[in-house]
Amino acid sequence: MPQSLAPPPATVGSRRIVAPSVERVQASLRFDVQAREASGEATVDFTGGSVDGFPALDLRQEVEWVRLDGQDLKPDDFGRTDLGGGVGASVRVIDVKIESGSRHRLEIGYGVDTPDAEGAQPLGWIDGGLRFDFWMSDLQPGRYLEMWAPSPLIHDRFALNLEVELLNTDRVHTLIANTAGIDSGPQGGRWSLCYPAHFTALSPMLVLAPADLIELRRSSLSLPGRERSLGLVCARHTDTDTDLAACEADIKAWLTYMAARYEPWVHGDTFSAVVWAAGRGMEYDGATTGSVGSLEHEVFHSWFGRGIKPARAGDGWIDEAWTTWSTSSRRGELPRFESRELGLDEPPVELYPAHPWARFTPVEAYNEGARLFAGLSALFGGPDRMRTAMADWYRANAGGFVTSDGLAAHLKAWSGIDIGPIWARYVHGRG
């Protein structure tokens, strides 16, 4: 919602494209298990951007019909437009000029299939059932909620109401999501979810699978600094060969450590983790889906990455760099908590994609980003001081958005050291 964090208007031909401010997305996804077909319908309530212009949203499915304020538009009137944000970063623009601050309602009907985005997965139809996962990623554009429902970019907070319906199957399914607001229908096969209004497009987690293919454990733990206990849902796809009780014990230890070291837990009353066979993981607000080897990294992200969120995609490098430096991760080339002097003689690295409509985290964020923190750690007097600097920054921003400029300013003020030349070379790639 905060328009100050929205990317600035972009001019394409004679049109000025603006980021609107989305209040609510109501979407329903229907999966016909017998026909192996799925469809979606959505309503988006939004207000115009900071100036008059053509509003940009995204949806990585095929639009079948679209209405604005009750008037039919053609699907092409909600077509893709390249704003210069790089490969795959185009958005959908409503081809109607909207006054700044005016309120509108967009309604869309669409088919649901493999999202049109690099790395997206097909729907997991299986005999009499469905394995479905939002399967989000920071690494490619268009890999957040826009894969499944119309969404704004990640600077924008909005309420998400989601209906999920399975048709033509008697098989019992389990749905796991990072919201307390889940109602299931009396017959099964239908869920109504209400995600918190402070979520952004990278926040919601959803996993759906036949109940007989999921092992699920519920427990709770007491977190330092929190009065009520925190619920813990740990689940595993049964084709993932791991000891779920051992995963649960590890997750409890990491959650407890994080709350003690970095302090406030800013999510709801439950942490949810779903362990899968794929060799990757993804963080959500107070939740993760991931491989066993990625779990520590993903739990850490409930503080850095989703407890404080990147204001724009360009700021996404921070949490990958800091998480890689801080955790024992297979992605990390350096040992955790490394301190190593960083001069101005190593190759420049661009961790922050400069274009305001860019929509990905560079893969260099993991190792080159961790190298940057190893250098800062050496500069600040060791890993304890490095972590204290980041804990202060976390506490000052907990539950909010963070930017690369904001982190640079904090680290400079905290240490009294001019990190400007290092930042220019190893964040912005200026040689």
Ligand SMILES: [Zn+2]
């Ligand atoms: Zn990560």
